[in-house]
Amino acid sequence: MARSLLICAGVLVAASACVYTAPDSSSGMLLHVRNHARERVFRWEPAKTALIVCDMWDDHWCEGAARRVAELAGPMNDMISAARDRGIFIIHGPSSVVSFYDGSPQRARAKAAPFAKSPVPLSESERWGTTWCWPDPKREPGMPIDDTDMGCDCDKKCTIREAWSRQIASIDIHPDDAITDNGQETYNLLAARGIDNVILCGVHLNMCVLGRPFGIRQMVNVGKNVVLMRDMTDTMYDHRRRPFVDHFAGTDLVVEHVERHWCPSITSTDITGKTPFRFKEKAARPPRSDAPIERPNILLIVADDLGWNDIGYHNGKMRTPNLDRLAETGVELDCHYVQPQCTPTRVALMTGRYPSRFNMRCTQASNDLAFPVGTPTMASMLKGAGYATGMSGKWHLGSKPKWGPNHHGFDHSHGSFAGAVGMYDHRYRIGSPFAVTWHRNHKLIKEEGHVTDLTTKETVRWIEAHHDAKKPWFFFVPFHAVHTPLVERDARWNAMNQHIKSDDRRLYASAVSHMDHAIGRMVDALERTGQRGRTIVVFTSDNGAQVNHGGGAYPPPDPKLKNFSSNKPLRGKKTDVYEGGYRVPALVSWPRVLLPRKVAQPMHAVDWVPTLAKLAGAAAPPGDGQDVWTHLTSDAPQTDRTFYIVWGTGxxxxxxxxxxxxxxxxxxxxxxxxxxxxxxxxxxxxxxxxxxxxxxxxxxxxxxxxxxxxx
Missing domain, CATH: 3.30.1120.10 (Arylsulfatase, C-terminal domain)
Structure with missing residues (x-):
């Protein structure tokens, strides 16, 4: 008689199409599923559950991969035996070498299962000896690790070859099991037994466990309830490649990727009742310190008017692969507040104080001096701590050169003193005395090109120039994007967003994709110059989406736009004090230091001065913010905060x-x-x-x- 099974599983977001049910029967298996830092318990019937073992070969071309499979195989065999005893059906999938088992009853069982038509077509594309289920870009962004070199992490790269001939001998194949690497045979076996639930284990998660015809993607696509056994897997990942974390941290990132986009995960504890498996090398790693070991470079990126619903990891219709990857591999800030408009948010970021502490003018967009020259700023604080400081983009804290960034702690500055400008024209509002303020280090200049590209070029130039600097740096990137006027002449961005029917919305989405590409170039520059591991990247929007634009205020073209941006499901828009006005997309990324998580703790732009001061070893000036580093690095309980917003004179x-x-x-x-x-x-x-x-x-x-x- 099958015994009850409790499975405690989890996933990074409830993105899976699988439907998990909890039958009333007390005889089922309870699964403790982890779902984006949440754990839930499901009850599964053993007789309706299959365990699929993926590619646990007897050898591998990568010596490190072969060593880890050999270490994993014994504990996996114990788990498989326990699963079999509980009535779970076992399918062995040693891809491309099932011919070794021709003539065996287990192979014959797979071949003899009656044909069953799947609800969706099975993948017919081929890769590595079987059909392959490729990523769906609408559902799954790129991997959080760079495995383009095939992931060998040995000191000397191993030669790629077919080293395997069968499944590793230390995993027993019972007479009642099945052997197949064929998607149709797998579906036939499941259908014949009325199996709705599938547990995947084996290697390698970033490749075969996801992509094989019996793997996670295919099983989810055909409607099965799927969980990954996260302690019984491994990846092909080299720590010398992005995101430059150790091998096992890279595996953790891929597990979280699967949890976020495909299915929950469990541990072998739900089958065996024992402690989850842990590789000896992983167990021997020293615990990660919550305190950084060196003062980081700081790249602070601010989007202009980017709404809550205008980024890929909030809305799958938006194409922001670089920001999605930063969120997936870093810390996603789920309740990050700013101010309801551009100038006041910049005041809060730069000073750590609410803008109303200075005057009422700077609580809304203004060309006046926002706060007195000499006021402590993030730049002056970091400069005083030995940082090189620079910026490129929209200043909007005083639109005259005598009020510019170089008088507030910046060694280098570039962009406009005033607010948003024409994308190619680079002038501020029509008729404004501050129309022409495009400068480099307070000297007015003329440049050719889209303002997003010019800001990116300046930022990349800074990163490259400081790659071997003896002191850390701080660079501030307040984009003009995606503020109106919107002009996108490069066909690449429009092509990425053809699925959006509204012309106005598509134009805006193209600008968002352009900005995302620019951020990708900045991160690439960090990686190319060897600075990624010592650079913390902070990204936020300066306020909620504008939603509608009357047009005609800026140098043409400045068209009227309707419902072009979105804060859904939040209420309100830019300049409102409902959540949609100032709760915005935000994230923090620092490889090796910040582990992936979503932080629900409410925080505000004023918090970045004291938080970055701690990292830089600087003395933070008095202000309204709090150091939130503990919330970024741990699962610290939420604390009650007070956030105070004033917008507009009077x-x-x-x-x-x-x-x-x-x-x-x-x-x-x-x-x-x-x-x-x-x-x-x-x-x-x-x-x-x-x-x-x-x-x-x-x-x-x-x-x-x-x-x-x-x-």
Whole structure:
């Protein structure tokens, strides 16, 4: 009689198309599934479950891979035996060498299974001796590791050859098992036994476990409930290639990639009741310190007007492969606040203080001096700590040369003093006295090219020039993209977004893809110059999406655009104090130091001054932010924070979040609205009348914050 099986599995996001059910029967297997840092428990019936063993060959062309398979095989055999005892059907998949088993009852069983038509066509493309299920770019971005060299991690690269002849002998093949490397035979076997659930184990995860015709992609595509046994797998990955982490950390990244895009994962504990398997070499690794071992370079990238729904890892229709990869291999910030418009967010980032602490003008877009020359800034703080400092892009903290970046701590500056400019024209708004401010180190210049490309070129030049510098550097990249006016003449970006029907939305998406490509070039420059491992990359938008644009304010072409950008499902838009106005996509990436995770802890742009000060060994000036490094490096419990937003002269819009509760006024002289963000993150239920005591408490917190503002 099959015993109950508890399976505790998890995945990085609920992206899988698989449907996992929990039958009422108490005799099933309970699976503890991990789903993007969440664990859930599923009950599976052993008789309706198969365990597929992928490519556990007797030898391999890579000596390191062969050594790890040999170490894994014994514990895997014990797990397979336990699974078999519990009534799970075992399928051995030693790809390209199943002919070794011709004439065996296990091979005959696979061949004899009656034909069953799959709900979707099985892959017919070929690779490495079998058909192959290739990645679906709509569902799965590129791998978080660079395996283009085939992943040998030996000190001396091994010669690629077919070294295998059969499955490794230390894994027993029972008379009741089956042997196949054929997708149709696998589907036939499952259908004949009424099997809905599939557990995958074996090697190599980034290649065969995903791509074989019996692998994860194919099993998910045909509608099976699939889990990966994450402690019984390995990858082909060389630590000397992107993202420059050790071999086992690279495997962890691929596991999380699978969890995010394909299926949950479990450990062998759910089958054996024993401690999960761990490679001896992995177990011997010293624990990762939460404190960085050296002061990093800092690359701070700010998109302009990029909405919550305008990035690939939030919306699969947006094509941002480079940002998606940074999010997948780094820390995704799920509740990162800024200010509702460009100038105030730059004030918060540069000073660590709310803009209302200085004056009301800089709480909205302004060409005036945002804060006095001599005010401590992120640049001056880092420069004082021995950093080289530079920037390229949109300054918008004072549109005259005497108010420019070089007077606020930057050694080098390039871009516009004022706000958004024409993409090829490089002039600010029509009729503005600050129309012509394109400069390098405060000297007005003329350059040819798209502003995104010019900013990228300047940034890459900086990275290359400082590759062997004896002191670390800080470079600030406040893109003009994807602020209007939008002009994209390069056909590549439009071609990437042909699936978008709306002309306005497609134009915007093209600009987003262009910016994403630019960020990819910057990261490539870091890798090419050997600086990636010692550079922390911070990315954020400066406010929520604008949604609609009236056109005609900037040098032509500046067309009118409707519903071209999006903050869905958040409420509100740029300049609003609803969440859509200032909760934005954000991430942090630092190989070897920051492990992949999604952080739900609320944080704000003002936090980057104290946080980066800690990393740089600098003294942070007094401000409104907090050091959030602990939340970036660990699963520290969330802490209640207070965030205070004022937008517009005369306090046209205001909000305050305290813990999970938020009050706001999105117009001047209207009653406060009250929202419980824990239960209502999209701000659909105003509780001001139902919870007057909570409203009163938050207005007192607001009054204390207002008292600290400039008079």
């Amino acid at each position: 306090r046209r819009r205001e909000s305050l979040r305290h813990g999970d509760w938020k009050i706001l006024r999105n117009k001047r002289n209207v009653p406060w609205e009250l929202y419980d963000l824990a239960r209502d993150p999209f701000e659909t239920r105003n509780l001001a009348k139902k919870r007057p005591e909570k409203l009163a408490a938050l207005t007192q917190v607001y009054a204390a914050q207002r008292a600290a503002d400039a008079r």
